Amino acid sequence: MRFLTPDEIEALLLSLKIASVAVAVAMPFAIATALLLSRNFPGKTLLDGIVQLPLVLPPVAMGFLLLVIFGTRGGLGGFLKDHFGIVFVFRWTGAVLASAIFTFPFQVRSIRLALEARDSGLDEAARTLGASWLDRLVNITLPLALPGLIAGAITAFAGALGEFGAIITFVSNIPGETRTLPLAIYTALQTPGGEAEAARLSALSIILAFLFLWGAQTIMRHTTEKAGR
Amino acid sequence: MSAEIAIRHTRGSFTLDVAFTAASGGVTALFGPSGAGKTSIVHALAGLMRPAQGRIVLEGRIVLDTAAGIFVPPEKRRIGLVFQDARLFPHMSVERNLLFGWRRSPERAGPDEIARTVALLGLEKLLARAPRHLSGGEKSRVALGRALLASPDILLLDEPLASLDAARRAEILPWLERLRDIARIPIFYVSHSLDEVARLADRVVLLDGGRVTAEGSVFDLLAGLGADKPLGAVLEARAGDIQDGLQTLMFDGGRLLVADAGPMGARVRVRIGADDILIAREAPRGISANNILPVTISKVRLDGPRAEVEMHCGRARLVARVTAASVSRLELAPDVAAFAVIKAVIVEGGGAFPGKV
Known part of the structure; x- marks a missing residue:
């Protein structure tokens, strides 16, 4: 198949890798945050606001902020490099970090909705049957919130695939390292005679989006049935 | 061995102030109109509600003593609680529901006892089913079996028949009678149905407005009760x-x-x-x-x-x-x-x- 050039395939695979790692890494934190937000405590509104922040922040400004914080000469970035050898800037891991932060609110919102809709009576029943907090979380709460978890993961994944501003600002546009699909489209447009490539990549992005929509609905239907709702 | 309860708890304008004991191997009915405090007592016994003051001793174990600062959480109380709405886990089969408490019980029943309980409640043919494919009466029986298999020290039945129609109720009552006759643990049966209490209970605690108005044998206490058909x-x-x-x-x-x-x-x-x-x-x-x-x-x-x-x-x-x-x-x-x-x-x-x- 000569539809895509090796460079384009590289951008596609890189995009998929960055988006899936971002979703997977953010998920445990999203679950913890959603659990916290599904109950009442002082400072809940503040935490809720912080979680929603990436939704309203300009991505480029956020990317710049990440660059300042995680730059190897900066405070946290320097510390991580010196003590753990972890570098985010100009690496695909940096793109993961930026994508994870930007899609975090999608995951939290979806999981939180599922948690708030849960039947607390089942939790009580599990308690009287001897199940501890962690036991109930793993065996009752999360399995029943599975449709919400999946919905959140899919929305976040789709969002991560489209992330542009934060990535280009924070980790630049390096082929094979940080040049994801949106960045590849942008690069193609900057290149004389690159319109055809840009069109192909855009078409690919649109097909991908439809595939996810279809996959998401199939998975949701299946899990919702299984959860007995 | 027995269950002793003495609690005092105020919520809004309602004050629950009760004290009574229940013997092993008998059914104690908590009987009274809705709002009498029956469910609050059950929740206090199970640990789902924490009374402001009180002491609860189950089979010699102190599970609540506010004076001494003792509060055993529900998951450590070994209480079998059957809720009015069954509360089966919808994502698990009947069998997994039945074994949920059993897996977590420190005194696991052997395979013989599991088989006996399944037979006692007539659940043999339901094991592979999902809860959403059960009738109301079947759900109640599974909930009862699930509570029993956790080997509880005490069994609480919170209006287990209230959500069922008359025909389903008539279907379950014989199972409860059989359970009463073989159980060796105290059973609390919450109900506002005089007929159910007359049929199942050995002792009755009459409740009204958060207080015990009378307590005694079902044979002494029930005659004369009931508004329309006493x-x-x-x-x-x-x-x-x-x-x-x-x-x-x-x-x-x-x-x-x-x-x-x-x-x-x-x-x-x-x-x-x-x-x-x-x-x-x-x-x-x-x-x-x-x-x-x-x-x-x-x-x-x-x-x-x-x-x-x-x-x-x-x-x-x-x-x-x-x-x-x-x-x-x-x-x-x-x-x-x-x-x-x-x-x-x-x-x-x-x-x-x-x-x-």
Whole structure:
């Protein structure tokens, strides 16, 4: 198949890798945050606001902020490099970090909705049957919130695939390292005679989006049935 | 061994202030109108509610003592609680639901006991099903089995039949009767149905407005209760032989003749409505009623044109509802000897179980 050039395939695979790692890494934190937000405590509104922040922040400004914080000469970035050898800037891991932060609110919102809709009576029943907090979380709460978890993961994944501003600002546009699909489209447009490539990549992005929509609905239907709702 | 409870808790304008004990191997009914505090007591026993003050001792284990700062959380109390709405886990099969508490129990029942419980509740054919494919009655039975298999020290049944229609209720009651007869742990049965309590309970705690208004044996306490159709008597009896198409029922104080009470020797509960008892000063003759018991009147309570007459036949307590006019015409008063003419008798629990025997 000569539809895509090796460079384009590289951008596609890189995009998929960055988006899936971002979703997977953010998920445990999203679950913890959603659990916290599904109950009442002082400072809940503040935490809720912080979680929603990436939704309203300009991505480029956020990317710049990440660059300042995680730059190897900066405070946290320097510390991580010196003590753990972890570098985010100009690496695909940096793109993961930026994508994870930007899609975090999608995951939290979806999981939180599922948690708030849960039947607390089942939790009580599990308690009287001897199940501890962690036991109930793993065996009752999360399995029943599975449709919400999946919905959140899919929305976040789709969002991560489209992330542009934060990535280009924070980790630049390096082929094979940080040049994801949106960045590849942008690069193609900057290149004389690159319109055809840009069109192909855009078409690919649109097909991908439809595939996810279809996959998401199939998975949701299946899990919702299984959860007995 | 027993369960002791003494709690005090105020929520808004409602104050719950109760104290009572329940013996092992018996059913204690918590009976009262809605809002009497029945469910609060169950939640306090289970640990789902933490009373402001109180002490709860289950089978010798202190699970709550606010003075000493002791509060054992629900997951460590070994309480079997059957909720009104069953609360089966929708993402698990019946079998996984049944074994949920069993897996977490420190005293796991062996495979024989699991099989016995499954058979006791007639769940053999339901094991692979999902809860959403069960009928209301089946859900109740699974919830009961799930609670039993956790090997609890005490079983709490919070209106397990309230969400079921009359037919389903009639289907479950025999299972509960059987459970009562074999269980060795205290069972608390919460209900606002007089008939259910009369049929299942050994002891009754009457609740109203967050307080215990009376406490005692089901046979002593229930007669006279009930607004529309008051109960006249609850008796425990043993089925005897059949003569001339009528079966004898022996109870503590005499015998009754009924059409059918089940196999000989079966232990049954007898209910008589307060409106189904007539009072005669002399032994009536030439009457269609089969049951005429010699009684001694112990109390007469007048209430406008109506009157409640309490009588004893041996140790059995009977209450008849008659008119005040009859009371004065027959000169009914304490210590007067009379005859109770019983028009109708309801016999339950004669050993006819659903499913195979």
